[in-house]
Amino acid sequence: MNTLSFGLLSLISHSPLSGYDLMLKIQPFWPAKHSQIYPLLATLEKNHQVTYELVSQSDKPDKKVYSITSKGIESLRNWLTEPASDPVMRDELMLKAYCISLVDPATSRKLFNARLEHYRNKISRFEDRISQIRAASGLQENGFPPHNSPNFGAFILLHKALMSSRTNIQWCEWVLSAIPPEEI
Amino acid sequence: MNTLSFGLLSLISHSPLSGYDLMLKIQPFWPAKHSQIYPLLATLEKNHQVTYELVSQSDKPDKKVYSITSKGIESLRNWLTEPASDPVMRDELMLKAYCISLVDPATSRKLFNARLEHYRNKISRFEDRISQIRAASGLQENGFPPHNSPNFGAFILLHKALMSSRTNIQWCEWVLSAIPPEEI
DNA sequence: TGCTTTTATGTATTTATTTACATATTTCAA
DNA sequence: TTGAAATATGTAAATAAATACATAAAAGCA
Numbered sequence: 001m002n003t004l005s006f007g008l009l010s011l012i013s014h015s016p017l018s019g020y021d022l023m024l025k026i027q028p029f030w031p032a033k034h035s036q037i038y039p040l041l042a043t044l045e046k047n048h049q050v051t052y053e054l055v056s057q058s059d060k061p062d063k064k065v066y067s068i069t070s071k072g073i074e075s076l077r078n079w080l081t082e083p084a085s086d087p088v089m090r091d092e093l094m095l096k097a098y099c100i101s102l103v104d105p106a107t108s109r110k111l112f113n114a115r116l117e118h119y120r121n122k123i124s125r126f127e128d129r130i131s132q133i134r135a136a137s138g139l140q141e142n143g144f145p146p147h148n149s150p151n152f153g154a155f156i157l158l159h160k161a162l163m164s165s166r167t168n169i170q171w172c173e174w175v176l177s178a179i180p181p182e183e184i
Numbered sequence: 185m186n187t188l189s190f191g192l193l194s195l196i197s198h199s200p201l202s203g204y205d206l207m208l209k210i211q212p213f214w215p216a217k218h219s220q221i222y223p224l225l226a227t228l229e230k231n232h233q234v235t236y237e238l239v240s241q242s243d244k245p246d247k248k249v250y251s252i253t254s255k256g257i258e259s260l261r262n263w264l265t266e267p268a269s270d271p272v273m274r275d276e277l278m279l280k281a282y283c284i285s286l287v288d289p290a291t292s293r294k295l296f297n298a299r300l301e302h303y304r305n306k307i308s309r310f311e312d313r314i315s316q317i318r319a320a321s322g323l324q325e326n327g328f329p330p331h332n333s334p335n336f337g338a339f340i341l342l343h344k345a346l347m348s349s350r351t352n353i354q355w356c357e358w359v360l361s362a363i364p365p366e367e368i
Numbered sequence: 369t370g371c372t373t374t375t376a377t378g379t380a381t382t383t384a385t386t387t388a389c390a391t392a393t394t395t396c397a398a
Numbered sequence: 399t400t401g402a403a404a405t406a407t408g409t410a411a412a413t414a415a416a417t418a419c420a421t422a423a424a425a426g427c428a
Contacts, residue, residue, distance in 0.1 A: 002414075007279040013286065020376055029278040036415060038378055061376040061423045073286065080287045083298050084277040091271035094213040094344070095191040096264055098337040102197065102257065103264045105331060114267050144362040147289060153282040156362075160278070160355050167351040171344050178328040178340075186384075204406055220385060222408060245393045245406040 004032055005040050006079050009072050012050055014150050018063040028161060041066060049075055097175075105180045112179070116172040119165045126162040133158070188216055189224050190263050193256050196234055198334050202247040212345060225250060233259055281359075289364045296363070300356040303349045310346040317342070 007030045008022055017025065019041050023034045041064075044050045049072035052064040068076075093115055100108050133155050137145045145151035191214045192206055201209065203225050207218045225248075228234045233256035236248040252260075277299055284292050317339050321329045329335035 003274075003276050003279065004414085006276075010279050010283040013283045018376075019378095029282070030274050031272055031415090033416060034377075035379080035417080042378095057375090057423095059424065060374080063376060076283050077286050080280055080284070080295070081291055084275075084280055084295055086302065087273065087275035087277065088215055089271065089273045090187075090214050091268075092187050092190075093268040093271065094341060095187065095194050096268055097341055097344075098213070099194040099197045099260050099334075100264070100337050100340075101332050101334050102261055107265055108331065111264070111268055118270065147292065147363050148285050150283075150285050152362075153284050156284075156355075156359050157278060157281055159358070160281075160352075163351050163355055164348070167347050168344075171340075171347055174343070175340050178336075179331050188384085202406075203408095215385095217386060218407075219387080219409080226408095241393095241405090243394065244404085247406060 001075070002040075003085075004030055004036065005044060006076070008037065008040060008044065009049060009068060009076055012066050012068045013073065013076055014154075016053075016065045016067040018055075018065050020063065022066075029157070044072070048072075106182050108179050109176060109182070112172050112176050116169060116176070119168045119172070123162065123165045123169070126158050126165065130155070130158045130162065185259070186224075187269075188214055188220065189228060190260070192221065192224060192228065193233060193252060193260055196250050196252045197257065197260055198338075200237075200249045200251040202239075202249050204247065206250075213341070228256070232256075290366050292363050293360060293366070296356050296360050300353060300360070303352045303356070307346065307349045307353070310342050310349065314339070314342050314346065 004026075007026055011017060011022055011025055019034065019038050022041070023032065023037050026032060026037075041050065041052075045052060045066070048069055050066045050068055052066045054062060055065050056062050093111060096111060100111075133139075133145070133151055134143075137149070137151050137155075139145065145155050188210075191210055195201060195206055195209055203218065203222050206225070207216065207221050210216060210221075225234065225236075229236060229250070232253055234250045234252055236250045238246060239249050240246050277295060280295060284295075317323075317329070317335055318327075321333070321335055321339075323329065329339050
């Protein structure tokens, strides 16, 4: 069973989800296309880690909603006792940054401004969802959901995403401050 | 030509490097095994983006040292004008964090303490290398290498790595502060 | 009515990446 | 002196991931 399979199990452990919903929801943590997800769900079902229910929808196409089994929960508990492998980050901008001195300041600025936009767009979504969890859990300023609450995981992940985005924005702005302004 | 090929070109554009050196050097930006790198270098050479020189060593095995050609530089300049694709981050700890409420605080702590160690180990190496560049370029406190200097790229990348590591450490410590202490 | 988008699920093919297999030299430690 | 580790280069096989192919229902628009 590969990491993505455990990731799907992890999401399903919170609440039943369709393959399509899983595909959308797992993107921030472990990007994957639906073509990778559907076959893994079929395998998880074959191994009795999950079950699914066909749900007819009148407004949208029908779907399969997957739920975790007790065997699936057991798999997750076991997986959690093993150390997490190192994170893998692949960012084309890093490779471009290394040889950025080959091009003019205008070309350079474009790259970092685009990335700045990328992170700014993400940040507002994270802030909204943190507020939602705070409200739903009745938390004050610096409060956490309890460690044994399912909200704990989502809460700390949103904070990580928010902190990382803010740091990346700071970095982009710092880099842009060192690129000479375009002359007119 | 894929992203890794451009990454190799980008590193070679600073100074000639062997396949083995490239493999070691590219890890922080675009992890890759030597088995992926050697065939790409052969293709780059076939397309006249790089040339290599056989270098005999008395203390170590002989090696092929690759240098960039003017055609290679042209490829890089062209590539730099295209927008950088979105960064891809895959972190098993994020998937584990999402269902962390399934396990006891002790198991939970182990995961985050291990990750804390991971980032602390990285941070000291980055600080050392930033000092090296500062000294070599004769820079003061808040100074940058000039935008058209090859050092500019390495300098901003090291700062990004340092800033990200610090943020990740803060996040791990913040999470650990919310996990109940182990009872004895 | 025909066109696009979103939701929904799947398979086939190609590309990217990892792991394993293979070889060779030097240094260092048990 | 045998074995491990680092340096060095390569290929083969397996797995992971992306792209493309395929179908379909509903909604909204022109």
